[in-house]
Amino acid sequence: MATTNNKENQLKKKEIELIILRLETLSPEVYFSSGNGENISRDEMIKHVRANDETGREFIETEMEFLRALKDGKLLKQIFSIQSPQIASSV
Amino acid sequence: MPTRVAIVTNPSHDIATEYLYSWSQQIVANVISQSISFDLHELKGNNVTKENLTKLIEEKNPHLILFHGHGGNNRIFGFKTNILIACDDNEGLLINKIVHSLTCDSGEILGPKCISIGTKAFIGYQKEFKFAHLWGKTDGQRQTDVLAGMFLGPAFEVNKAILEGNTVELAYQRSQQMYVNNLQMLLTSPNPTVSKVYASGLYHDMVNQVALGNRNSSF
Numbered sequence: 247m248a249t250t251n252n253k254e255n256q257l258k259k260k261e262i263e264l265i266i267l268r269l270e271t272l273s274p275e276v277y278f279s280s281g282n283g284e285n286i287s288r289d290e291m292i293k294h295v296r297a298n299d300e301t302g303r304e305f306i307e308t309e310m311e312f313l314r315a316l317k318d319g320k321l322l323k324q325i326f327s328i329q330s331p332q333i334a335s336s337v
Numbered sequence: 338m339p340t341r342v343a344i345v346t347n348p349s350h351d352i353a354t355e356y357l358y359s360w361s362q363q364i365v366a367n368v369i370s371q372s373i374s375f376d377l378h379e380l381k382g383n384n385v386t387k388e389n390l391t392k393l394i395e396e397k398n399p400h401l402i403l404f405h406g407h408g409g410n411n412r413i414f415g416f417k418t419n420i421l422i423a424c425d426d427n428e429g430l431l432i433n434k435i436v437h438s439l440t441c442d443s444g445e446i447l448g449p450k451c452i453s454i455g456t457k458a459f460i461g462y463q464k465e466f467k468f469a470h471l472w473g474k475t476d477g478q479r480q481t482d483v484l485a486g487m488f489l490g491p492a493f494e495v496n497k498a499i500l501e502g503n504t505v506e507l508a509y510q511r512s513q514q515m516y517v518n519n520l521q522m523l524l525t526s527p528n529p530t531v532s533k534v535y536a537s538g539l540y541h542d543m544v545n546q547v548a549l550g551n552r553n554s555s556f
Binding site: 268269271272275276277278279280282283285304308309311312313315321324325328329 | 351352353356407465467468469470471472484510513514516517520521532534536537538540541543544
């Protein structure tokens with residue numbers, strides 16, 4: 247059990263590192279508008295992600311959801327179904 | 338032909354709702370420039386309250402309501418914390434209307450509830466509506482903010498298509514298609530300043546946008 251938790255923690259750490267690296271490629275003048283009316287600068291978002299607080303976790307989840315969809319082909323499937331709905335529904 | 342009546346709410350009380358306001362103005366001007374006529378009533382700033390909305394709906398009996406603001410899964414907000422529409426309270430105001438709720442989350446519970454009691458169609462987002470921007474200080478800066486435009490363009494395509502008289506189905510398809518185009522541009526652009534990081538928010542908005550009710554209805 248301890249090994250599983252350890253692996254999960256390591257994975258979470260790697261996710262955080264990955265998202266921070268991605269955020270650091272953006273201009274510091276970029277702001278993210280969030281649902282509660284907050285507008286968070288790139289640097290503030292990096293802090294949230296690093297702290298793994300609620301805002302940071304939400305950002306990580308959105309990023310990982312997209313990266314997983316890209317990896318497992320779900321994204322391509324969705325793009326295809328929007329571009330050619332008739333063909334996609336008959337497949 | 339009877340006059341088509343629409344109501345738009347623009348609380349415009351923080352940077353996110355200021356962006357929605359600036360884009361709303363731009364889209365309406367664009368549609369009017371095509372000689373498409375309709376009677377548009379706007380509630381703006383601190384006038385976006387439940388009382389004013391109720392009065393306006395009862396007076397004008399609009400066919401279409403465009404909400405631009407914050408939201409929750411069972412509510413739509415107006416100016417600051419003023420709740421305009423809430424489940425099990427006043428969602429009956431939206432009966433027989435086409436609704437575009439450009440707010441967070443309201444497509445999750447409020448949208449289906451509205452459809453169950455007779456709202457014609459409800460387009461909205463089941464989760465948070467995300468966008469990134471460069472903090473434009475004027476209408477002009479916000480309207481030409483290319484980064485914000487990647488997110489707001491597809492969202493406002495719904496308004497444009499519906500005001501032009503298209504069906505809800507076509508409005509939804511045009512919006513979804515624009516999300517796809519923007520995603521493809523982000524993912525395939527060789528331009529190093531076009532960051533793929535924005536794709537996650539765009540993808541999130543695309544998959545969480547819903548069109549409920551009678552998709553063949555039109556304004």
